[in-house]
Amino acid sequence: MSIFSANNMKLITNPLGRQNPITLQVLGICSALAVTSKVKPAFVMTLSVMAVLAFANVIVSLLRNTIPSRIRIIVQLVVVASLVILVDQVLKAYVYDVSKQLSVFVGLIITNCIIMGRLEAFALGNKPGPAFLDGIGNALGYGWILIVVAIVREFFGSGSLWGYKLIPESFYEAGYMDNGLMILPPMALFIVGIIIWVQRTKDKELIEE
Amino acid sequence: MKGLRKFLDKQKPAFEKGGKLSMLGSTFRAFDTFLFVPDETAPKRGTQIRDAIDLKRTMSVVVIALIPALLFGMYNVGYQHFKSIGELANQEFFDIFLFGLWKVLPIIVVSYVVGLGIEFAFAQMRGHEVNEGYLVSGMLIPLIMPVEAPLWMVAISVAFAVVIGKEVFGGTGMNIWNPALVARAFFFFAYPKEMSGSEVWIADKADAYSGATPLADAATLVNAAPNETGSILGNMASSWEMFTGFIPGSIGETSVIAILIGAAILLFTGVGSWRIMLSTVVGAVVMGLIFNFFGGNAYMTEIPYWQHLIMGGFAFGTVFMATDPVTAAQTRKGKYIYGFLIGMFAILIRVVNGGFPESMMLSILMMNTFAPLIDHYIIQGNIKRRLKRAKATNAIA
Numbered sequence: 313m314s315i316f317s318a319n320n321m322k323l324i325t326n327p328l329g330r331q332n333p334i335t336l337q338v339l340g341i342c343s344a345l346a347v348t349s350k351v352k353p354a355f356v357m358t359l360s361v362m363a364v365l366a367f368a369n370v371i372v373s374l375l376r377n378t379i380p381s382r383i384r385i386i387v388q389l390v391v392v393a394s395l396v397i398l399v400d401q402v403l404k405a406y407v408y409d410v411s412k413q414l415s416v417f418v419g420l421i422i423t424n425c426i427i428m429g430r431l432e433a434f435a436l437g438n439k440p441g442p443a444f445l446d447g448i449g450n451a452l453g454y455g456w457i458l459i460v461v462a463i464v465r466e467f468f469g470s471g472s473l474w475g476y477k478l479i480p481e482s483f484y485e486a487g488y489m490d491n492g493l494m495i496l497p498p499m500a501l502f503i504v505g506i507i508i509w510v511q512r513t514k515d516k517e518l519i520e521e
Numbered sequence: 522m523k524g525l526r527k528f529l530d531k532q533k534p535a536f537e538k539g540g541k542l543s544m545l546g547s548t549f550r551a552f553d554t555f556l557f558v559p560d561e562t563a564p565k566r567g568t569q570i571r572d573a574i575d576l577k578r579t580m581s582v583v584v585i586a587l588i589p590a591l592l593f594g595m596y597n598v599g600y601q602h603f604k605s606i607g608e609l610a611n612q613e614f615f616d617i618f619l620f621g622l623w624k625v626l627p628i629i630v631v632s633y634v635v636g637l638g639i640e641f642a643f644a645q646m647r648g649h650e651v652n653e654g655y656l657v658s659g660m661l662i663p664l665i666m667p668v669e670a671p672l673w674m675v676a677i678s679v680a681f682a683v684v685i686g687k688e689v690f691g692g693t694g695m696n697i698w699n700p701a702l703v704a705r706a707f708f709f710f711a712y713p714k715e716m717s718g719s720e721v722w723i724a725d726k727a728d729a730y731s732g733a734t735p736l737a738d739a740a741t742l743v744n745a746a747p748n749e750t751g752s753i754l755g756n757m758a759s760s761w762e763m764f765t766g767f768i769p770g771s772i773g774e775t776s777v778i779a780i781l782i783g784a785a786i787l788l789f790t791g792v793g794s795w796r797i798m799l800s801t802v803v804g805a806v807v808m809g810l811i812f813n814f815f816g817g818n819a820y821m822t823e824i825p826y827w828q829h830l831i832m833g834g835f836a837f838g839t840v841f842m843a844t845d846p847v848t849a850a851q852t853r854k855g856k857y858i859y860g861f862l863i864g865m866f867a868i869l870i871r872v873v874n875g876g877f878p879e880s881m882m883l884s885i886l887m888m889n890t891f892a893p894l895i896d897h898y899i900i901q902g903n904i905k906r907r908l909k910r911a912k913a914t915n916a917i918a
Contacts, residue, residue, distance in 0.1 A: 487671055493711035502685060509689065 323445040327453030329515075334457045335508045336518065339425040344458055344504060345497040347417050351474050354462035356403065356410045358455030360418060364395045365427050366447035372435040373443035379436075388431045389422070396421045426454055461503045469494030580656045582792045586783035587660050587841065593779040594772040595621035598668050601723045601769050605730040624724045625772055628663040631672050635679045636662070643688050654693030654700075654847070655683070661701035661841060664773025665834065665882075666708070667721040674712050678704040698889045699848045702882050709882070717878070722769035731756075734770045735763055736833035736871075736878045742820035743875035750819045763831045774837040777830075784840040793844040796853065797860040801839045804864025805829055812872055820872040829868050838867070838881035848889040852899040859895055863888045 333339045340361075347357045371391050372379075379387050400418045403411040411418065421427065430450050435443045466472060468491045471479035479488065493499050512518045598621035603609045636659045644651040662679060686703035687696045709716050719733035726732050735758045742753055758768045766776025774780075787793030809826025816822040829835060843849065843863050850859035863884050870880035877883060 487673075489674070489712055489714070491677075491711045492713055493707060496710060505685075505689070 320442060320445055323442055324449035324452065327446075327449040328456065329453075329511075330518065332453045332457065332511075333426045333429070333450050334454055334504060335511055337426075337429070339429055340454055341501075341504070343417055343420065343424060344454075344461060345500040347414060348458055348462040348465055348500050349469065349495050349497075350413070350466050351459065351462045353410055353413045354458045355455075356407060357414060357417065358451065358458055360399045360403065361421055361424065361426070361454060362448060362451035363399055364392060364421055365430060365451045366444050367395055368392050368427060369430060369435040369443040369447035370440045372431050373438060373440045376436050384436065385428075388428065392422050392427055392431075426450055457504065457507060460507065461500050464503050465494045465499060469499075577653045577656075579792055580653050582786065582790050583657045583841070584660050586786040586792075587657075587664065587773070589779040589782040590664060590773040590776065590837070591625075591660070593766055593776045594664060595625050597621065597766055597775055598624050598724055598772065600767060601732075602725055605723050605726045605732065607727070620724075624668055625663060627672055628666055628668075628670065628675055628772070629660070631675050632662045632679050633659040635676045636683050639680060639683045639688070640692075643692070649692065654687070658682070658700045658704075662704050665701060665705050665771045665837070667716055668724045668772055669721040670708070670715055674708060674715060678708040678711070681707045694847055696847060697893075698886055699842055699845045702842055702886050702889075705882055706886060709879070722771075732769050734833070734878075735768055736770070739820060739824060739832065740871075740875040740878040742823060743818050743872065745819050747819070750823060753819075754823060760828060760831065763828075771834065771837075774834045777836045780836045780840050787840065787844070793840065794846075794849065794856055796856040797844045797849055797863075798839055800857045800860030801843050801864040801867075802830060804861035805835065805868050806864070807861075808865040808868040812868070818872070820875075824872075829871070833871075834879055834881040835867060838885055839864075842881075842885050843888075848892060850892040850895045850899075852896050855892070855895040855899045858899075859888055859892055862891075 327333060330336065334341065334344055343357060343361075347353045368388070368391050372388055375387065375391075396419060399421070400411070403414070403418060430446060434446045438446070463473065466474075467478065471477060471484075471490050596618050599612075599617035599619070600609070600621075602620060602624075603612050603617060633655075636655045640655045641651055643649075659679075662675070662682070666675060682700045682704035686698055686700040687693070690696045705716075715721055717737070719731055719737065720726070721732075722734055723730070723732040738753060738757045742750065745753055762768050763775075764777045766779065768775050784793065784798065788795050788798075806826050809824075809829045812821035813826050824832075843860060850856050863881075866884035866887060867881045870877055870883055874880075
């Protein structure tokens with residue numbers, strides 16, 4: 313079976329839409345609220361989660377036949393925690409300012425429900441190859457929501473994107489003002505809610521009874 | 522009137538099923554039933570209880586009750602403006618009122634145009650009938666805005682309130698929070714500079730004149746040193762001014778007299794719940810007394826409990842916001858609990874956190890959230906009590 317077979321591609325595309333970890337499974341909401349006030353931290357967060365999730369999936373998948381099921385949670389935690397520490401060190405070394413902005417939320421990747429969820433639901437029962445793709449797919453599904461939310465919040469909340477001022481000074485002189493609510497975490501919840509609303513309006517099968 | 526009825530009847534076929542303009546049917550029916558009481562206010566079959574008054578007429582009563590506060594608000598806008606530039610003595614009553622009218626009218630127009638526009642659009646899209654709930658919200662929103670609120674901010678707040686506060690839950694009657702307060706809360710958190718401080722409450726104010734509301738003055742008491750207390754209290758408006766309403770503040774909230782007239786209309790017609798109004802006042806008095814006795818900061822000890830009732834938006838919130846039939850508790854006992862907690866929290870937030878002087882908004886929104894929970898426990902309690910009674914009688918038999 314080639315790595316780009318239809319089944320494998322589904323592992324990547326499903327979490328982007330119908331199986332999205334945030335909008336459908338409603339996992340990983342905490343970090344979606346906490347790190348999305350600017351695009352840059354949201355992007356770095358996405359990459360970090362992608363690295364942790366993909367490699368944790370591969371490692372747990374490799375170990376899956378040797379882990380006694382009674383202690384599997386502890387084993388998964390050890391794997392995830394080591395990867396998170398690695399990611400944290402890399403961020404501190406190369407993008408210190410973003411790492412400061414993300415503060416505790418890099419460490420809190422350990423508690424991101426998406427990661428434990430994928431390990432339990434997928435990596436424990438599948439080969440390393442598909443497990444890797446599943447990790448990448450879910451991280452992408454998580455990431456695009458984060459980045460869309462961050463774009464809306466940074467543009468309307470700070471008038472900029474990726475730190476570059478986009479709304480010209482003349483607007484502010486004419487009476488325009490940045491929306492302070494956009495910077496506050498509740499607004500992320502509203503935006504995620506609106507994304508869920510749009511998604512379910514387009515795809516009626518997703519609506520629960 | 523007859524001519525208008527005839528005209529509407531003539532247009533009707535075009536909007537009915539299969540007609541040329543059937544797409545806009547719900548819009549037409551909304552205007553039709555607003556202008557004339559329809560022959561049947563409840564469907565012929567399936568409804569056992571009929572009321573002589575329908576929802577549109579109930580809403581109209583609330584709008585009528587708001588008129589005293591609105592008219593006084595307009596007059597007060599002019600009054601504060603001319604007072605701040607020191608020309609009050611040279612102005613006729615009518616000029617003062619006209620100035621206020623000119624300032625307040627655009628906010629009302631924006632509120633109705635944006636709010637009703639979205640409401641009509643959603644009704645058309647979903648194929649629903651247009652709901653009448655926005656009639657009241659559209660009037661409430663201008664009354665709780667500062668007069669200097671930029672119109673585009675009002676428009677965004679209204680849009681947010683109608684879409685997120687109401688339409689996502691399914692429209693009028695399904696919303697959890699009072700839409701007018703959602704609009705104000707959005708405004709407050711999104712553009713705090715435009716809704717706090719001393720610059721926004723008086724229209725075209727002279728720079729040197731202090732335009733702080735009594736509520737904002739009082740909020741500085743939270744962190745005031747003991748020797749500053751006297752001067753802050755000296756700056757504050759007198760109780761009589763607060764009662765009559767000749768103070769800066771949101772457009773409709775300043776005059777307790779005008780609000781009491783509105784309350785009388787609501788209570789006389791039975792549209793507003795006296796249980797909620799009474800318990801809200803009692804809750805505030807109890808909390809005020811507790812703080813008066815035990816103290817903690819200058820705000821708690823220096824402002825007597827009864828003064829809280831005439832300060833800021835408390836009276837307006839109690840009469841027009843807390844009693845909103847959709848978002849308040851529905852059960853009789855629940856209404857007492859709901860109102861009491863609104864009053865308590867309003868005073869608690871006010872005297873403890875100087876950052877949120879207008880606590881009535883936050884307190885009502887919070888209790889809106891808890892209203893279904895309160896009702897749930899009241900109803901469950903009732904069921905349990907009755908089950909017990911049934912078991913007891915069974916045991917005897």
